[in-house]
Every structure is written in C-alpha cells, then in structure tokens.
Amino acid sequence: MFCSGWLVWFTRFALVFLPSEAAKPHIIFHVIDDFGWDDPGFRNQQISTPTLNMFHEKGITLNQYYVQPSCSPSRATFMSGRMPLHTGINDWIPNKAYGLPLGETTLPQLLSTAGYKCHAVGKWHLGFFQTEYTPTFRGFDSFYGYYEGSEDYFKHVTSGGFDLHRESQPRCGPGCTQLAWQDVNQYSTNLFADEALRIIDRHNASEPLFLYQAWQGVHAPRQVPEYYVEPYLHRINDTARRAFAGMVTAVDEGIGNITKALEEKKMLANSVVIVTTDNGGPIVDCAGIGASNRPLRGGKCSLWEGGTRGTSLLFAPRYAQQNFAWQGLMHGADWLPTLVEGAAEQRILPGATKPLDGMNVWKQLIGNLPSPRRELYYGLSDSSVGHHGPALRSGHWKLIVGTGGGSGDHPPWWRNFSKLLNLTDDHRPRLFNLQEDPEERCEVIGQDERVSSMLSTIHAYQASSVPQRQGDPSCPSFAPHKSFEGPWLGPWCDVAEVVV
Ligand SMILES: *[C@@H]1O[C@H](CO)[C@@H](O)[C@H](O)[C@H]1NC(C)=O
Ligand SMILES: *[C@@H]1O[C@H](CO)[C@@H](O)[C@H](O)[C@H]1NC(C)=O
C-alpha cells in the first residue's frame, strides 16, 4: 500500500500530454474532513501519504491558508465565496430546518455556466430539510454521498437512519434519488474513490470537469479496515493515533487512485487538483479521534491557529513555477473567485452572486507572489452559537476576543500556558504576533492603539453580519423516514408533505 511507483512514472512522462492553451482545466476539489496540520506525511513522517507528498513535492503547499473552525461554515465558504457572517452559517448544521440559503450562488452553478460538468461525492452537510437544499439542486449534475455531517463508515447510518444517496441527474429529488442499501458494509473511503473513478471514466474529456470530492475520512468515528492499520503496528504506539493514521492513509490512497485515473484518461496534465481540510484537527473538543496540529495551538472548534490554519495543497502541472510553499494569506472563501475567474477564466458578472467576501488569488498563488489578501475576519455573526471569538488577522497580527475556544491540550506547554492566559476570563482581547510567534504562546502587551484599531475593524465586520440561521418554524421537527429496508434520512419538510 505504500508503493507509489506510478507517481514516479507519472512525474517523468506527464508533460508530454500538454493540452491546448485554450482548454479550461479540470478542477478536482478534495476536502479531507477534520484533517490536522500535523497529519499529512510531508509534515509528520510517521504517517504515510505518498500522494499528498507528491503534491507537496511537485505542487504548491499553502502555508497561510485559513478555514472556519468547523465543517458546515467552511463548506459554505467553499460553495458561496462568502463568510459565515454573510451566509448565517456559523456552526455545523444540526438536523434543523435550514441550510445554505437558496439565494447563495454556488461554485458549481458558476462553473456550469463556464461549461463544466459538476459532480459531488461524499459529505454534503449544507442542509437537506427540503429537496431544494440537496446537492443536485445546488448546481451539481450528480451526487453520491451523505447529507449529514458524520456517520458510520460501513453501515452509513446516522441520527437513526440510513444516509447514503445516489442522485444521477440535476434536480434529482423524489422519484429519482436512490438509497444505496447495496453499499452497506463497504468502507466509505473505497466507495467514494470508486464513484470518482466511475465519473472520470464516463466523462467526456474534451469538456471541463468539476469534481467536488468531500471525503468522510478522517472524521469521527474512528473506523478503518485493519489492512490500513497493520503497517503502523511498529510505527505508532498510541492505538488511537495508529488507527487514525490508517484512516489518513486510506484517504491518501483514494486520492492516489483518482489521480491515476485522471492520468490514464490524459486529463491530469490539464487538471487543477486542490486538497483542503475543512477545519483544524479536533484534539479534544468536537470529536477528537487522533488528529494533531502540532506545533500549532488548539484544534477544531477553536479560533487558535490549530483550529483555523488549514492544510491545503494545489497540484496543477499545466501551470509554471510549481514546487514551492506559498506564504500568501488565503481563506476558504477565496476558492470560488480563484477557481471561477482565475483557473476557469470566467468573469463573474456584477449581480451574478451576492457580494463576495472571497478574493481571486489565482495569479498570486500559481505565480508565488504576495497575496492581495491582507486581512481575515475569523469571527462569528452571533455569539450565541459556535465557538469563541470573534478574531481578526491583520497582516501578521492576530487579535482574539475572548478565550479562542476549545480546551485542546496537545502542545506540551499548553496546560501551563492556559494558566498564564487565564482562559476563564473570556471577554478580553488578546493580541498575538504570528510572524514571531506562530504557535500563539505569548500574548503581546503594550500595543493599545493597534488593539483598538483592530477592535473597530471587528465591530465594522459585525455590523454587516446577518443573524445565525434558525430552523423554519413551519416545518415539523426532524425524523427519519420509514421504509421496508429500514429508516432513512431525507428531506422532511417538502411543501407537498407538510400537513397544515
Ligand atoms: C485503490 O485502488 C486499488 C487498486 O485497484 C484498490 O485495491 C484500492 O482499494 C483502492 N483504494 C481505495 C481507497 O479505494
Ligand atoms: C465530447 O465533447 C465535445 C465538445 O463538447 C463534443 O464535440 C463531442 O461530440 C463529445 N463527444 C461525445 C462522445 O459525446
């Protein structure tokens, strides 16, 4: 399983198949769920990720890239190009009657207008209370995956019901969507990789492809076929971390299989392959099962660097000047304009979307130039939900108002440090200099002017925020549907079904 002979083969011969300059690139967008800073093999040699290591060696490693501290908010930024304060998705979406608002224009909708065929595989977690919120109504031509945020990797069950759907056409919905009961007992990482292979196999390579590949791995629960864990028996002593490493390797193998399929179909040389996490690795809070963000402080569900500075790579053989670590500041919301206007060269016309928070950083990213983004608001639009904050990054300064959230204790100095910071006092602004102190060990004092200027920027952001989305009160409360095969998850508030 650690063999990567084809990677060597590929990197030697791929450039022979350079496409014509005009063809829009295929875009493969891998989201690895809950993947920590310290979890890819190119940062931690204990873990085997030959495919990610190849992307790291032959492509671009994003070193100052940020995501939201939990899943739905980040996925909403990928899809809409807008920040949580403007989508109202500040925390993971529970089974309540809301989702990514229908007024948001999505990345696949925009890419479709540029001629792309768009497919989604894996986790959705942007709402499914009504059919209109499901992926094939949000711009995707097909979907194979689950609507909720996590589930059993083999049984595909969560919240009391089966959640693995196959939707084979745009606006699929009732009568079209199929439950994939036949896939019970198969590991989702294999299922999702195989689905991508089918999509690539059927795809007409002279049309541009957008594949949104949202892996279930490496989110809780900690489940993986023993086959992937065995090679770690003598490498990792901690049994949780060992099984987690197996989950990571399985996802890396799936990404490898997809990359190989692109290569075999002569599509890879004209592909932009992106890998991103949706948040930092969960350490203690929010279902930590073995991820690590060392040496960064904190984890998922916190605004510390460990929760928000995300692992991300870009592998795009067609574009020059590869193989570097990009130091430019970037946020997950930037992918939408970066891919649509940058990679696909499709202008987003005024009014085609709501005002974007994301910035097109394509030229700077592939050209290894300074980022146009100077500032990043990590904050939440409603302090009653989600995680502590708000926080602002301005240049290399970061101001966290409050505790930053989370009780992650991974770095060995954490316990002592949290005493120093007095994390029970949660309304004070705390300033850090990320250039000198990327691990957020030392609070900077005596910079009152900087702090008050950053606070007023935070207040300006807050003034533009919309309220956190709440469930539609006219909908019944969530319950799985019943069928002969068993209970299953699906829209529970379609207008036709609501009994008034
Ligand atoms: C990758 O492909 C190999 C060879 O077909 C297969 O044995 C393996 O299960 C695949 N891995 C995943 C994660 O699907
Ligand atoms: C593939 O796409 C091209 C460009 O749209 C089209 O001309 C061609 O007919 C398509 N091939 C097939 C087999 O559909």
Ligand SMILES: *[C@@H]1O[C@H](CO)[C@@H](O)[C@H](O)[C@H]1NC(C)=O
């Ligand atoms: C695993 O534990 C054994 C026995 O305690 C120890 O000798 C070995 O150094 C440990 N290995 C690692 C990789 O930590």
Ligand SMILES: *[C@@H]1O[C@H](CO)[C@@H](O)[C@H](O)[C@H]1NC(C)=O
């Ligand atoms: C934490 O503080 C204790 C007591 O002051 C000290 O003995 C210990 O070395 C400290 N640990 C670290 C990692 O700094």
Ligand SMILES: *[C@@H]1O[C@H](CO)[C@@H](O)[C@H](O)[C@H]1NC(C)=O
């Ligand atoms: C920490 O902050 C709390 C709340 O402001 C305060 O009651 C407590 O005395 C502080 N503890 C220390 C050790 O400063």
